[in-house]
Amino acid sequence: xxxxTDKQTLDDLNIFGKRGKQSIYSIFNRTCSRGGAEQLxxxxxxxxxxxxxxxxxxxxIRYFQxxxxxxxxxxxxFEAIEQYLSNTDGRSQLTHESNTLERKFKTLIxxxxxYKLLAKGVASLVExxxxxKKLTTEWLQDASAAPYIADLRIxxxxxxxxxxxxxxxxxxxxxxxxxxNTVLDKIFRYLExxxxxxxxxxxxxxxxxxxxxxxxxxxxxxxxxAIDRELHSIHLENVYHxxxxxxxxxxxxxxxxxxxxxxxxxxxxxxxxxMKSLGIALFLAHMGFPVAADRMRFSVRxxxxxxxxxxxxxxxxxxxxxxxxxxxxxxxxHLNANHNIFVIFDELFRGTNVKDAYEATVAITAAFARKTxxxxxxxxxxxEAGDTLKPQYGNINFVYLPTRMEQHKPVYTYRLEKGITExxxxxxxxxxxxxxxxxxxxxxxx
Amino acid sequence: xxxxxxxxxxxxxxxxxxYKSNSLYSIFNRTKTNGGGQLLDHMFQHPLTDEKEINRRSAIFQYFQxxxxxxxxxxxxxxxxxxxxxxxxxxxxxxxxxxxxxxxGLKAMGLMxxxxxxxxxxxxxxxxxxxxxxxxxxxxxxxAHHPLGKEMEAFQKVYSHxxxxxxxxxVTEGRxxxxxxxxxxxxxxxxxxDDMKALLQLMYFxxxxxxxxxxARDKKFVYAEALPRPQRVIDIKDCRHPGLDKAIGNDLLLxxxxxxxxxxxxxxxxxxxxMKSFGVAVYMAHMGFPVAAASMRFSVKDxxxxxxxxxxxxxxxxxxxxxxxxxxxxxxxEVASKKDLLVIFDELFKGTNVKDAYDATLAVxxxxxxxxxxxxxxxxxxxxxGTVLMEKCNNLQFSYLPTIMDxxxxxxxxxxxxxxxxxxxxxxxxxxxxxxxxxx
Numbered sequence: 001x002x003x004x005t006d007k008q009t010l011d012d013l014n015i016f017g018k019r020g021k022q023s024i025y026s027i028f029n030r031t032c033s034r035g036g037a038e039q040l041x042x043x044x045x046x047x048x049x050x051x052x053x054x055x056x057x058x059x060x061i062r063y064f065q066x067x068x069x070x071x072x073x074x075x076x077x078f079e080a081i082e083q084y085l086s087n088t089d090g091r092s093q094l095t096h097e098s099n100t101l102e103r104k105f106k107t108l109i110x111x112x113x114x115y116k117l118l119a120k121g122v123a124s125l126v127e128x129x130x131x132x133k134k135l136t137t138e139w140l141q142d143a144s145a146a147p148y149i150a151d152l153r154i155x156x157x158x159x160x161x162x163x164x165x166x167x168x169x170x171x172x173x174x175x176x177x178x179x180x181n182t183v184l185d186k187i188f189r190y191l192e193x194x195x196x197x198x199x200x201x202x203x204x205x206x207x208x209x210x211x212x213x214x215x216x217x218x219x220x221x222x223x224x225x226a227i228d229r230e231l232h233s234i235h236l237e238n239v240y241h242x243x244x245x246x247x248x249x250x251x252x253x254x255x256x257x258x259x260x261x262x263x264x265x266x267x268x269x270x271x272x273x274x275m276k277s278l279g280i281a282l283f284l285a286h287m288g289f290p291v292a293a294d295r296m297r298f299s300v301r302x303x304x305x306x307x308x309x310x311x312x313x314x315x316x317x318x319x320x321x322x323x324x325x326x327x328x329x330x331x332x333x334h335l336n337a338n339h340n341i342f343v344i345f346d347e348l349f350r351g352t353n354v355k356d357a358y359e360a361t362v363a364i365t366a367a368f369a370r371k372t373x374x375x376x377x378x379x380x381x382x383x384e385a386g387d388t389l390k391p392q393y394g395n396i397n398f399v400y401l402p403t404r405m406e407q408h409k410p411v412y413t414y415r416l417e418k419g420i421t422e423x424x425x426x427x428x429x430x431x432x433x434x435x436x437x438x439x440x441x442x443x444x445x446x
Numbered sequence: 447x448x449x450x451x452x453x454x455x456x457x458x459x460x461x462x463x464x465y466k467s468n469s470l471y472s473i474f475n476r477t478k479t480n481g482g483g484q485l486l487d488h489m490f491q492h493p494l495t496d497e498k499e500i501n502r503r504s505a506i507f508q509y510f511q512x513x514x515x516x517x518x519x520x521x522x523x524x525x526x527x528x529x530x531x532x533x534x535x536x537x538x539x540x541x542x543x544x545x546x547x548x549x550x551g552l553k554a555m556g557l558m559x560x561x562x563x564x565x566x567x568x569x570x571x572x573x574x575x576x577x578x579x580x581x582x583x584x585x586x587x588x589x590a591h592h593p594l595g596k597e598m599e600a601f602q603k604v605y606s607h608x609x610x611x612x613x614x615x616x617v618t619e620g621r622x623x624x625x626x627x628x629x630x631x632x633x634x635x636x637x638x639x640d641d642m643k644a645l646l647q648l649m650y651f652x653x654x655x656x657x658x659x660x661x662a663r664d665k666k667f668v669y670a671e672a673l674p675r676p677q678r679v680i681d682i683k684d685c686r687h688p689g690l691d692k693a694i695g696n697d698l699l700l701x702x703x704x705x706x707x708x709x710x711x712x713x714x715x716x717x718x719x720x721m722k723s724f725g726v727a728v729y730m731a732h733m734g735f736p737v738a739a740a741s742m743r744f745s746v747k748d749x750x751x752x753x754x755x756x757x758x759x760x761x762x763x764x765x766x767x768x769x770x771x772x773x774x775x776x777x778x779x780e781v782a783s784k785k786d787l788l789v790i791f792d793e794l795f796k797g798t799n800v801k802d803a804y805d806a807t808l809a810v811x812x813x814x815x816x817x818x819x820x821x822x823x824x825x826x827x828x829x830x831x832g833t834v835l836m837e838k839c840n841n842l843q844f845s846y847l848p849t850i851m852d853x854x855x856x857x858x859x860x861x862x863x864x865x866x867x868x869x870x871x872x873x874x875x876x877x878x879x880x881x882x883x884x885x886x
Contacts, residue, residue, distance in 0.1 A: 267767065267798060320796070321827075325875050332884040349872070350799055353829050356872025357800045363876065367885040381799035426795070426802025429768065430809065433775045439813040442782025 003047035003286050004303025012308040013279045028215050032071045033078040036207030047286035051300045054226045057288030059147035062223050065213035077124040084121020094182040122184045129159050130172040155202050158195045221290030225297045232256050232373050234298040241277040242292035248414040256372040258397040262386055263379040265401035266423040270414040271379045275344050279306050305331050306344035320351030335371050344377045361385040369393040386420040449493035449732055450749025458754040459725045462490055468689045476657040478521055481650030493732035497672035497746045503734030504669040505593040511659035518581040519574050527574045530567030531642045534635025546628040572617055600644035667736030677745040678702045680821050684740035687723040694860040704843045706815040706822040710829050710867040711847035716860040717825045721790050725752050728788050751777045752790035767798040787820045807831045815839050832866040
C-alpha cells in the first residue's frame with residue numbers, strides 16, 4: 001500500500017507548487033536526464049509506506065553521497081536513445097537488404113535523417129553499455145555499495161547476457177558500419193527491448209539518487225531513519241523549512257504519550273511555517289529522501305493530511321466552516337479505518353463564532369487525543385480550549401511560538417516553548433495602522 | 447463633486463462591465479443606438495450628487511415609463527440618417543457644389559453607386575427629420591408638463607431655423623432640382639452641422655429614456671425620491687437584488703438615530719445578497735435610475751464603500767487580514783474626513799482567527815458607528831460582538847437572516863428579522879456529520 005495523501009496536503013506543503021514557482025519538488029529537481037526528472041516526479045507522487053523500502057532508498061542515496069558520485073552519463077545520450085526507441089514501427093527496422101545504392105546516395109547527400117537518428121541512438125546505447133560495464137565491475141567490488149547491489153546486479157545481468165555480446169564487441173565511440181547498426185538495432189529495438197527499458201529505468205533512478213545526494217550535500221540535509229512502525233513515534237531535531245533562508249529549527253518528539261501537539265501563537269509567530277516544516281520533513285522522509293533537520297527518526301505512517309490553507313469552496317456552496325468540517329470528516333474516516341496517520345490542522349474552525357469554535361475545537365481535539373497511534377498537530381487561538389483539555393488528557397503536548405513586544409513592535413523568536421500563549425496581535429496591527437485614532441480624531445474635529 | 451465609488455466597490459456590487467453577465471449595466475443595456483449606449487455608460491460612470499438633478503432625471507424616466515412610447519423611427523433608417531448627418535461638417539458651399547457636380551458626372555457615365563448612396567442618405571434624413579418633428583411636437587403639445595426642459599432646446603433650434611422651413615413641406619424624391627439638392631444638403635450637413643449633432647444627442651437621450659423605462663416597467667422597479675443631504679436617511683422598502691428573478695425583498699431604514707445595521711446569519715442565509723442589493727439600490731438611486739424595491743427615499747450621499755468580496759483564495763493568514771485592515775483604514779480616513787458615506791462591510795476580518803476578529807470587529811464597529819452622518823451595514827459570523835455592541839451603543843439596529851432546520855437540511859427564508867441570530871449551527875453540523883462517532 002502506498003502512502004495516503006491528497007491534493008490539499010500537496011498544496012499546503014507546496015510539494016509541487018504552482019507552475020513556474022519554487023516548490024519542494026523543484027529543490028530536488030536537478031537530474032541530468034529528462035527520464036530522471038519523470039522518475040523523481042513519480043517518487044513525489046507516490047511516497048513509500050514500507051519501512052524497509054524507505055531505509056533501502058535512503059541508504060542508496062547516502063552511498064552516492066559518500067562517494068561524491070557524479071552522474072556518469074550525459075543527457076543528450078538519453079535524448080538520442082529515447083528518440084530512437086520511440087520509433088517502434090517494425091518497418092523501420094534495418095535489414096541487410098535495405099543497404100542499397102539508393103541509401104548510400106542518400107547518405108552521401110545527407111538526406112537520410114531517419115538513419116542518422118537511428119545510428120545516433122545505437123551509438124549512444126553502445127557507449128552507455130560500455131560505461132555501465134566498467135561501473136558495475138568497479139562498484140560490485142565496493143563493500144559500501146551494499147544497498148545498491150540489487151540494482152547493480154539486475155543491470156549487470158542484462159548487459160552481460162549472451163544476447164548482448166555483439167554490443168561488447170564494438171568499441172564505444174568508434175564508427176559503426178551499416179551492418180553493425182543492423183545487428184545492434186535488432187537487439188536493442190526488437191529482441192531485447194524490454195531489457196533496454198529496464199536498464200534505462202535503473203539508469204534514470206540512479207540519476208535521481210545521485211542528484212538527490214548532491215542536493216543533500218549542498219543543503220546539509222540529513223537522512224531520516226525509519227524506525228519500528230509500532231513505536232508510533234517521531235523524533236525531530238532542529239527541523240526547519242527547506243525553502244527559507246536562515247530558517248530557525250525546532251526540536252520536537254511525538255510519541256504515544258504526547259501524540260497531540262497543541263500549538264498556540266500570534267499570527268506572524270511562525271505557526272504555519274513550523275507546521276509546514278514538519279509536514280514537509282515527514283513527506284520527504286517517506287520518500288527516503290533527505291530532510292531539512294539535524295536529525296530525524298520516525299515510525300512509518302500510512303498517510304498524512306494537512307489543512308493549512310483551506311479556501312472557501314463558495315462555488316460549491318460551502319461556507320468556510322463547512323469546508324473545515326468536511327476536512328475533519330475525511331480525517332475521521334481514516335482514523336476510523338485504523339490507519340496510522342499524521343494530521344495537521346492549522347487554525348481549526350476559524351469560519352464560525354467564538355463559542356462554536358471553542359466547543360468544536362475541544363470536542364475534536366479530545367477525540368484525536370484518544371487515538372494514540374496517530375499523530376496530530378493542531379493550532380488554534382482559542383487558548384481556553386487548551387485550558388479545558390489540559391487536565392483531561394495527559395498526552396497533549398502544549399507548545400507555543402512566542403512573541404516579544406519591543407516598543408509596540410512585535411518580535412518573533414520562532415522557537416517553540418512549552419505551554420499555552422495568549423499572544424494575539426490583530427488589535428496591535430489595527431492600532432499600529434491607527435484606525436481607531438483616525439475615527440476618534442475625525443469626530444473631535446467636528 | 448463626483449460620487450465616490452472605488453473599484454473594489456464597483457466590483458463588489460457588480461455595477462459596470464458591459465460584457466459581464468448579470469452586471470447592473472447589462473440589465474439596463476437595452477439602448478438601440480450607439481449614442482444611447484454611450485450616454486448610458488456616462489451615467490453609470492458619473493452618478494449624481496445633487497438631489498434636484500437626481501429627481502429631475504428620475505421624473506423624465508418616469509414620464510417615459512407612463513407614456514410607454516417606442517423609438518419613433520426604424521433603426522436601420524436611423525443609422526442611415528446618422529451617417530448622413532455626421533458625414534459633413536465644415537465644408538464650404540463651393541466644395542459641396544463640386545461634390546454634387548461630381549456625383550452627377552459619375553451618374554452620367556453610368557456609375558450610379560455614389561449617387562444612389564447619397565440620395566438614400568439625403569432623402570432618408572429628410573423623411574426621418576419629419577417623423578421626429580411629429581414626435582417632438584406631440585410630446586410638447588400633448589403634455590404641457592412634460593419634464594424635458596433644456597434637452598428640448600436642440601429641437602427648437604433646428605426646427606425653427608428659418609432656412610429649414612422647406613423641410614416640413616412635402617418633398618418627393620427626384621422632384622428637387624440639382625440646385626435645390628445641393629443647397630439643402632449643404633444646409634443639413636455643413637451649415638447646421640453642430641445643431642444636427644445636438645439634435646442627435648437628444649434622440650440618443652430619448653432612446654436611453656425608453657430603454658431605462660422599459661426595464662423599469664418589465665422588472666417592476668420604482669424611482670427613488672432624493673432628499674437634501676442633511677436629512678441623512680436611507681429608507682428602502684422591499685429592497686431586492688435586481689439581478690435575481692425571484693428575489694425576496696427586505697426593508698431597511700437607516701437614519702441618524704439608527705445609522706448602523708449589524709447583520710448576522712449563517713453563511714448561506716443571504717447576508718451578502720442583501721448587502722449587495724442595498725448597495726446597488728443606493729448607487730442606482732444616485733444615477734436617478736429605477737431601483738429594485740417597492741419604494742425608496744434617500745438623502746444624497748457622497749459615496750459608497752464596500753468590502754464584500756475581498757479576494758480570499760490568497761493564502762489566508764496575515765496577508766489577507768492585513769489587506770482587510772488596510773481597506774478598513776482607507777474607509778476610516780474617508781469617513782473621518784466628514785463625508786456622508788454608505789459603508790458596507792461583509793464578514794469583517796474573516797482572514798484571521800476568531801478571537802482577533804472578535805476584538806477587531808467590536809472596536810471598529812463601535813468607532814465607525816459614532817459617525818451619525820454615515821450609514822453602515824456590518825455583517826459577521828461572530829455573534830458575540832453583537833451582544834456587546836447592543837449594550838454599548840444605542841444607534842445600532844440588529845437584524846439576522848434566519849436558517850430553519852428541516853430535519854437535517856437547512857432552509858433559508860431570506861427575510862430579515864429583528865435581533866441577533868441564535869443559530870449556532872457549528873456543533874450541529876459536526877453532529878450531523880457524525881464526526882465524533884466516526885473517530886470513535
